[in-house]
Amino acid sequence: MQLPPEDRTLSPHTGYTRAHWEAAADALLAAVEPYATEDRALYHLPGDRQSWSGRLSDGLEGYARTLLLAALRQDETALERYAEGLAAGVSGIWPRIEDRSQPLVEAASIAFALRITKPLLWDRLDDAVRQRAAAWLGDALTAEAWPCNWELFPVTVAGFLSSLGYEPDASRKAIDRGLERIEQWYVGEGWYTDGDGRKFDYYNGWAMHLYPVLHAWLAEDDRLLDLYGGRLSRHLDDYARLFGADGAPMHQGRSLTYRFATTAPLWLGALTGRTPLSPGETRRLASGALKYFLDRGAVDSRDLLTLGWHGPDPAVLQGYSGPASPYWASKGFLGLLLPADHEVWTAVEEPGPAERADALTSITAPNWLLQSTSSDGLVRLHNHGSEDVRYDPYYTRLAYSTVTEPSASYDNSLFVDGDPSRTEIEPLGVGAGWAASRHTAAGGVRVSSVVLARGAVEVRAFLVSGAEPGTPVRVTGWAARDGVRTELLPAVALDDELSGVTGEEDTLFVALARLTADADAVPLGETATVRASGERELTVVWSGGPGTRVRLEGSGVEIGAGD
Structure with a gap:
C-alpha cells in the first residue's frame, strides 16, 4: 500500500497524519472495486472461504462494509458507484432482511452510510429507488435480532428511516426496543456484556457504544448523548490501556479480523466531544493501530484485507466470517468525519498509557x-x-x-x-x-x-x-x-x-x-x-x-x- 512520507514532527510516535488515513481508505476502496458485480450490487471478494450465511449474503456484506468506508471517506466518485449498486440491490438482488439473518447486520452499515452521505447519495437517487430502498431497509424494523449487539442494528436502521419520516411509529418502536434491550447488559463503569452472561471484548467499543452514541449524535438528542456519551467517556478511560506501545490492540475476544475497527470508539469520543483523552493521544492510539496492521501484512499484494490478524490466520475466524468480513475495519475510519482542521488532526501526538x-x-x-x-x-x-x-x-x-x-x-x-x-x-x-x-x-x-x-x-x-x-x-x-x-x-x-x-x-x-x-x-x-x-x-x-x-x-x- 502506497502511503505518504511519514511526518515525525506532527506525529513523533507513528509518523501518520490525516493524509495517511485518507490514502489507506483510497487504496482499500480501489482494491475492492474489481470484485463488484456488473450491476455493483454485490462485492464477491476472492478466496475459497464462505460464511455460513452463503455466497449471496457474503456479496451483500462486501457491498455494505465497503460502502461504509466510502461514506466515511466522503468520496463522491465512489459513492456514485455505490448508488448504482443500491438501485440494483433493492430491485430484487439483495436477500431480504429476515429474523436473525446476516442482511440485518449489513442493513445497519448501509443505513448509517446513507445517513451521513445524504446530500451526496440518497438525495440524488430517483424517487422510485428511494422508495424501494426504504422498503428493503424497513424489514429491519420488525426483524428479530440475536440477543446481543445485534439489537442495535434495527436501532441504526430506524434512526435513518425516522429521519426520512418513513414509518415513524415503527421506527420509534424499533429504536426504543433496541435501546431498552442493551440496558440489561450494561454493568457499569462504561462496560457492557455482549448479551447475557459475561462476554467482554471489543464489541463494547465497535458495537455496544458505537451505535447508541452515533444514533444520539445524529438525532441531536442531547439527553441520549449525555447518557451514552458519558458511558463512552468512562469506557475510554479503560479502553485506551488495551493498546501496546507498538500500536497492537489486545489479542482477546472474537471477530479479531476486524483489526483496526478497534479505533472506532477512540474517534467516536473525539467526534462527539465525549472523551477523557487528549486529541494528541487519541490520534496516537488510533494511528498506532492502523500502522501496526499495515506494517504486518493485514493487506495483501492487491491491497485487500485478508481474513486474519497480521496476515491470513484461520485461528481468529468464526463461522460467520466471510471474504468481506474484515471490512468492518471500515469503522476505524470514523475519524475522517472530523474536519482536517480539527485538533485531533492538528495536535502533536502524545504517548499512550503503555508508553508513559x-x-x-x-x-x-x-x-x-x-x-x-x-x-x-x-x-x-x-x-x-x-x-x-x-x-x-x-x-x-x-x-x-x-x-x-x-x-x-x-x-x-x-x-x-x-x-x-x-x-x-x-x-x-x-x-x-x-x-x-x-x-x-x-x-x-x-x-x-x-x-x-x-x-x-x-x-x-x-x-x-x-x-x-x-x-x-x-x-x-x-x-x-x-x-x-x-x-x-x-x-x-x-x-x-x-x-x-x-x-x-x-x-x-x-x-x-x-x-x-x-x-x-x-x-x-x-x-x-x-x-x-x-x-x-x-x-x-x-x-x-x-x-x-x-x-x-x-x-x-x-x-x-x-x-
Missing part, C-alpha cells in the same frame, strides 16, 4: 487486571471474569497480551487431570495489583485462582478443591513469541515441569510467570519469594518491595499486607 509509565489497572466490570510496562510497551490482560465458551480460547484463558496469541497447546491454563477446561468463571474481585476468580475444571472440580502482579512479574496461585487425591495438575504460562521472553517457574507444590498432584484436602499450587521484552530484566527467580502457610494461605515478598498476604477460600479471597 508502568501501571496495574483494575477494571471492575469484567474483573480484569491490566498490567503494562513502559520499558517494553507490553500490555497484559489477566482475565478473571470474561467467558464465552462458544469462542474458546479467546475468552477462557487466564491471560492475554498485545504480543501473544492463544496457542493450540493451551497457554495460560490450569490442567486438572490432563484437561484445561475453564468454565463457569465467577469473579472473586479485583484490586490494586491483583485479580481473582473461581471456575469449574474437569470432573466438576472447583478452582479458585488469584494473580498478583508487580512490574512484569506475576504470581499465579490456584486452590484446587474437590479433586480425588493424586489427581495430576499442571500449570502453563505465556505462549512463545519471537522477540519476547516467556518464563514460568514453580513456587509451591509444583515440580520443575510445573506439574503436581492434589492431596487429601484442598491443594494450593503456585507459580511465578513473566512475559517481557526487556533484555535487562533480572532473573525471574530473584523477583519474589513465595511462602505457603497451610492449605489456603501464602505470602509473597517482592524483591525490594512490600509483602502481600493472600488467603484463598472456595468462595472468596483475602488480600492484605504480608511480612
Whole structure:
C-alpha cells in the first residue's frame, strides 16, 4: 500500500497524519472495486472461504462494509458507484432482511452510510429507488435480532428511516426496543456484556457504544448523548490501556479480523466531544493501530484485507466470517468525519498509557487486571471474569497480551487431570495489583485462582478443591513469541515441569510467570519469594518491595499486607 512520507514532527510516535488515513481508505476502496458485480450490487471478494450465511449474503456484506468506508471517506466518485449498486440491490438482488439473518447486520452499515452521505447519495437517487430502498431497509424494523449487539442494528436502521419520516411509529418502536434491550447488559463503569452472561471484548467499543452514541449524535438528542456519551467517556478511560506501545490492540475476544475497527470508539469520543483523552493521544492510539496492521501484512499484494490478524490466520475466524468480513475495519475510519482542521488532526501526538509509565489497572466490570510496562510497551490482560465458551480460547484463558496469541497447546491454563477446561468463571474481585476468580475444571472440580502482579512479574496461585487425591495438575504460562521472553517457574507444590498432584484436602499450587521484552530484566527467580502457610494461605515478598498476604477460600479471597 502506497502511503505518504511519514511526518515525525506532527506525529513523533507513528509518523501518520490525516493524509495517511485518507490514502489507506483510497487504496482499500480501489482494491475492492474489481470484485463488484456488473450491476455493483454485490462485492464477491476472492478466496475459497464462505460464511455460513452463503455466497449471496457474503456479496451483500462486501457491498455494505465497503460502502461504509466510502461514506466515511466522503468520496463522491465512489459513492456514485455505490448508488448504482443500491438501485440494483433493492430491485430484487439483495436477500431480504429476515429474523436473525446476516442482511440485518449489513442493513445497519448501509443505513448509517446513507445517513451521513445524504446530500451526496440518497438525495440524488430517483424517487422510485428511494422508495424501494426504504422498503428493503424497513424489514429491519420488525426483524428479530440475536440477543446481543445485534439489537442495535434495527436501532441504526430506524434512526435513518425516522429521519426520512418513513414509518415513524415503527421506527420509534424499533429504536426504543433496541435501546431498552442493551440496558440489561450494561454493568457499569462504561462496560457492557455482549448479551447475557459475561462476554467482554471489543464489541463494547465497535458495537455496544458505537451505535447508541452515533444514533444520539445524529438525532441531536442531547439527553441520549449525555447518557451514552458519558458511558463512552468512562469506557475510554479503560479502553485506551488495551493498546501496546507498538500500536497492537489486545489479542482477546472474537471477530479479531476486524483489526483496526478497534479505533472506532477512540474517534467516536473525539467526534462527539465525549472523551477523557487528549486529541494528541487519541490520534496516537488510533494511528498506532492502523500502522501496526499495515506494517504486518493485514493487506495483501492487491491491497485487500485478508481474513486474519497480521496476515491470513484461520485461528481468529468464526463461522460467520466471510471474504468481506474484515471490512468492518471500515469503522476505524470514523475519524475522517472530523474536519482536517480539527485538533485531533492538528495536535502533536502524545504517548499512550503503555508508553508513559508502568501501571496495574483494575477494571471492575469484567474483573480484569491490566498490567503494562513502559520499558517494553507490553500490555497484559489477566482475565478473571470474561467467558464465552462458544469462542474458546479467546475468552477462557487466564491471560492475554498485545504480543501473544492463544496457542493450540493451551497457554495460560490450569490442567486438572490432563484437561484445561475453564468454565463457569465467577469473579472473586479485583484490586490494586491483583485479580481473582473461581471456575469449574474437569470432573466438576472447583478452582479458585488469584494473580498478583508487580512490574512484569506475576504470581499465579490456584486452590484446587474437590479433586480425588493424586489427581495430576499442571500449570502453563505465556505462549512463545519471537522477540519476547516467556518464563514460568514453580513456587509451591509444583515440580520443575510445573506439574503436581492434589492431596487429601484442598491443594494450593503456585507459580511465578513473566512475559517481557526487556533484555535487562533480572532473573525471574530473584523477583519474589513465595511462602505457603497451610492449605489456603501464602505470602509473597517482592524483591525490594512490600509483602502481600493472600488467603484463598472456595468462595472468596483475602488480600492484605504480608511480612
